[in-house]
Amino acid sequence: MTQMPALYGFCAAALGGAVAMLIARHPMRVALALIATMLSLAGIYALLGVHVIAVFQVLIYVGAVMVFMVYVIMLLDIRDPSFLERYSRLLVPGVLLGALLAAGLGYALAHRYVAAPLYAARADFRVQPFSAEFLRTYWLHFELTSVLLIVAVVAAIAVIQGRGGRNG
Amino acid sequence: MDSTQLLLALSIALFVLGLTGVIIRRNALVMLMCMELMVNAVVLSLVTFAARMASASGAVLALLIFVVAAAEIAIAIPIVLLLVRQRRTLDVGAYSSLKG
Numbered sequence: 001m002t003q004m005p006a007l008y009g010f011c012a013a014a015l016g017g018a019v020a021m022l023i024a025r026h027p028m029r030v031a032l033a034l035i036a037t038m039l040s041l042a043g044i045y046a047l048l049g050v051h052v053i054a055v056f057q058v059l060i061y062v063g064a065v066m067v068f069m070v071y072v073i074m075l076l077d078i079r080d081p082s083f084l085e086r087y088s089r090l091l092v093p094g095v096l097l098g099a100l101l102a103a104g105l106g107y108a109l110a111h112r113y114v115a116a117p118l119y120a121a122r123a124d125f126r127v128q129p130f131s132a133e134f135l136r137t138y139w140l141h142f143e144l145t146s147v148l149l150i151v152a153v154v155a156a157i158a159v160i161q162g163r164g165g166r167n168g
Numbered sequence: 169m170d171s172t173q174l175l176l177a178l179s180i181a182l183f184v185l186g187l188t189g190v191i192i193r194r195n196a197l198v199m200l201m202c203m204e205l206m207v208n209a210v211v212l213s214l215v216t217f218a219a220r221m222a223s224a225s226g227a228v229l230a231l232l233i234f235v236v237a238a239a240e241i242a243i244a245i246p247i248v249l250l251l252v253r254q255r256r257t258l259d260v261g262a263y264s265s266l267k268g
Contacts, residue, residue, distance in 0.1 A: 048219040080257040094191030102184040123224035152239035
């Protein structure tokens with residue numbers, strides 16, 4: 001396990017980014033912290049040997065979703081009370097609920113050791129074998145996701161244009 | 169602590185931080201990003217189990233979740249734009265008309 005120091009480093013970076021998301025004031029800094037967390041998660045996936053997921057984490061999340069989000073943050077540069085006061089009135093109950101949930105899940109994780117796998121499948125997560133396997137076995141699911149994306153685009157246009165597209 | 173336990177603990181921590189962020193923050197875009205953090209935490213636990221069991225279907229499921237998350241953000245952002253067009257604010261406290 002020579003990879004353990006790198007794994008600890010990526011875990012610390014992901015955790016630090018997530019904590020920075022809660023305390024940063026401007027949405028752009030929150031977005032940058034989230035991008036740092038996502039890149040750390042991509043590093044963790046690469047260390048686990050699941051290279052395809054690491055590549056798609058960077059391409060889809062950082063490259064598409066977060067660029068879209070940063071674009072919208074720049075588009076909606078509105079100075080409103082949410083920039084001055086970061087937290088709503090639910091600050092104390094929210095933190096208490098989070099601590100309770102973390103304690104419960106952590107207790108479950110500490111006391112129920114994750115069982116060994118019943119069967120050892122032999123999947124190869126390198127890009128070329130995994131892609132061949134993906135398109136040979138799961139091609140129908142892959143095509144269905146394109147239908148999902150088209151439905152999402154149509155729905156986004158319908159939401160923006162609204163009632164008869166009066167000012168779309 | 170072996171790597172599986174460590175990654176599951178990280179997944180729990182990220183999920184709880186995301187949920188706390190959705191509850192306590194006021195800015196609608198920040199709440200959306202905290203939801204993305206929760207999705208990322210769940211995908212982390214899924215990929216951890218998939219890598220541990222060497223199961224290709226787990227990795228395929230993670231890819232499909234990426235696509236669904238992209239579709240989700242493509243719907244959520246226009247809804248936020250619509251809300252902002254109506255009230256000119258990103259503060260979710262201003263959108264309390266559904267409280268009754």
